[in-house]
Amino acid sequence: MKDQVINSCYQGAQDSERQQTKQYYYQSVDHKFDYSEDENDDIDHTTEASDDTKNQNDFQKMDIVKQNQVLNEQYPGLIKLFDLNRAKGQLWMMIAALMTTIMNLIIKEQSKTSKVNVLQAVIVRSLFLAAGCYAHLKKDGKNVIDFPQPLGKYIFMRAVFGFCGSTCFYVAIDYLNLSMAVSLYYTSPIITATICYFLLGEKLGRLEIVGIFSAMFGVLLLTQPYLIFTNPDTSPHMTRVKQPIDNKFLTGVFFAIFGSFNNALVFLVCRKIGKDIHQSIHPFYFAMMSAVGATLALFLSNIPSYPLSRSDFIMLSLCGLCSWVQQEGQSISLQYEKAARSAAINYLVVFNSFVIDALLFGETVKTSDLLGALFIIFFTLLNAILKCFGKAN
Numbered sequence: 112m113k114d115q116v117i118n119s120c121y122q123g124a125q126d127s128e129r130q131q132t133k134q135y136y137y138q139s140v141d142h143k144f145d146y147s148e149d150e151n152d153d154i155d156h157t158t159e160a161s162d163d164t165k166n167q168n169d170f171q172k173m174d175i176v177k178q179n180q181v182l183n184e185q186y187p188g189l190i191k192l193f194d195l196n197r198a199k200g201q202l203w204m205m206i207a208a209l210m211t212t213i214m215n216l217i218i219k220e221q222s223k224t225s226k227v228n229v230l231q232a233v234i235v236r237s238l239f240l241a242a243g244c245y246a247h248l249k250k251d252g253k254n255v256i257d258f259p260q261p262l263g264k265y266i267f268m269r270a271v272f273g274f275c276g277s278t279c280f281y282v283a284i285d286y287l288n289l290s291m292a293v294s295l296y297y298t299s300p301i302i303t304a305t306i307c308y309f310l311l312g313e314k315l316g317r318l319e320i321v322g323i324f325s326a327m328f329g330v331l332l333l334t335q336p337y338l339i340f341t342n343p344d345t346s347p348h349m350t351r352v353k354q355p356i357d358n359k360f361l362t363g364v365f366f367a368i369f370g371s372f373n374n375a376l377v378f379l380v381c382r383k384i385g386k387d388i389h390q391s392i393h394p395f396y397f398a399m400m401s402a403v404g405a406t407l408a409l410f411l412s413n414i415p416s417y418p419l420s421r422s423d424f425i426m427l428s429l430c431g432l433c434s435w436v437q438q439e440g441q442s443i444s445l446q447y448e449k450a451a452r453s454a455a456i457n458y459l460v461v462f463n464s465f466v467i468d469a470l471l472f473g474e475t476v477k478t479s480d481l482l483g484a485l486f487i488i489f490f491t492l493l494n495a496i497l498k499c500f501g502k503a504n
Contacts, residue, residue, distance in 0.1 A: 200447030204456040207440035210433040212463035216471075217430045226417045229281050232427055233405040235419075239431020240438060241398035244391040247439070255395055258388040265384050269393045270400035272376040277401070278408075279370030286363025295367035297330050297458060302375035311382060325486045326458035332483030333465055340479065381445040390446065394438035462487045 214236070221227050248255060258266065283292040300323050307313040315323075331338055384393060409416060419427070444456075462484045469480075 200444040201456060203440040204444035204448065205459065207437045207444065208456055208459040209463065210437035210440065211460045212467065213433045214430050214437070215460070215464060216467055217426050217433075221423065221426055225420070225423050226415075227419065227423050227427070228409075228414050228416055230405045230409040230412070230414060231416055231419070232430065233277075234402055234409070235424070235427040236431045236434045237398045237402035237405065239428060240434045241395055241402065243432065243435030244395035244398065244439070247391040248389060248395070251389065253389045253392075255392060258392055262384055262388060265380050266388075266393045266396050269377060269380040269384070270396040272373045272380060273397040274400045274404050276370045276373035276377060278404070279366045279373060283363050283367035283370060286359050287367065292363065292367050295364060296371045296374070297461060298327065298368070299371040299374040299378075300458070301327065302372055303378045306375055306379050307382065310379065313382070325489070329483040329486030329488075330458060330461050332479045332486060333461055336477070336479035336483075378445060381442065386446045390439060390442040394435075394442055397438065398434075458487045 218229075218232055221232070245255065248257075280292065280296050283296065287295075304313075304315060304320075304323060308315075381393065465480055465484065469475075
């Protein structure tokens with residue numbers, strides 16, 4: 112509704128066959144629109160089109176707060192004080208982060224209680240993801256091939272980058288301890304912001320930039336606190352663990368960073384795809400790529416596999432459903448939000464994981480954990496709340 116009103120504010124009398132003509136004037140002094148309507152006025156269409164273009168440019172240069180003030184003065188009641196729709200993209204990304212947390216919880220629990228290997232989990236999860244996306248498409252009367260031909264290459268790239276990113280992350284875990292792998296992998300929001308700035312021209316505000324680096328600092332506090340608190344006298348509960356600099360360690364670092372880079376490319380490609388296709392189409396192809404790739408890897412590797420029990424299948428099915436919601440949520444988010452902002456919300460996965468470790472697995476919560484959680488969630492939630500109030504772009 113708001114976008115329609117904004118567009119209507121710049122429409123001149125372009126159709127000469129119309130009996131009714133509308134004029135819109137813009138006063139730059141008090142930032143108000145003056146609307147007048149006359150059925151019999153003679154209008155210079157060339158001059159009006161030029162004025163409309165100038166007025167539109169002036170309006171677009173305003174920040175979001177000033178735009179809302181202008182529209183609220185001209186159309187009382189149009190701009191709500193608090194509107195969740197303004198933060199729709201961020202809210203969907205938060206849901207996606209929650210689903211990722213649940214998936215990680217299921218995989219962690221199965222690693223302790225069953226013999227299901229990672230590739231088996233990926234295959235079952237991918238099949239459920241593909242089924243969920245296909246069902247959603249059919250419900251909306253769409254098909255998996257209902258997309259413009261020029262977007263085919265981007266859909267394929269999204270599937271490849273997604274599969275490479277997730278696979279590299281799992282490989283990195285085999286070579287590094289989990290905290291180190293997570294720290295390196297979740298540098299992706301910074302990579303995303305840099306890539307999208309140069310390739311898509313997406314600019315971030317000061318709060319968003321601070322939020323990204325604050326969340327990254329929070330991840331370090333949660334996963335590698337010794338990098339910040341190196342003095343054992345001031346941090347007696349923290350013990351510095353020396354990582355051996357060998358080929359295995361360097362290989363793990365390479366895969367973690369390469370996976371992070373691929374994850375950033377996923378966000379870039381999804382932003383490039385935009386709203387031109389149904390949000391279930393590219394997650395469907397990502398799921399099929401992952402299922403085929405994991406199946407080939409399972410046959411070509413020496414990883415032992417065992418038949419799935421009923422409980423294993425139920426848990427993996429639940430994991431697959433969560434994966435479907437997560438991918439759909441991420442897809443919707445990237446239709447509305449900047450890629451870097453959406454990627455930064457993924458830091459909540461790290462925070463959620465530490466909360467689950469403390470509540471369900473009895474892990475000790477240290478001061479650095481609490482500080483890290485605060486750095487992760489504060490600016491993420493602050494930006495979402497400000498957007499609900501119309502205080503952020």
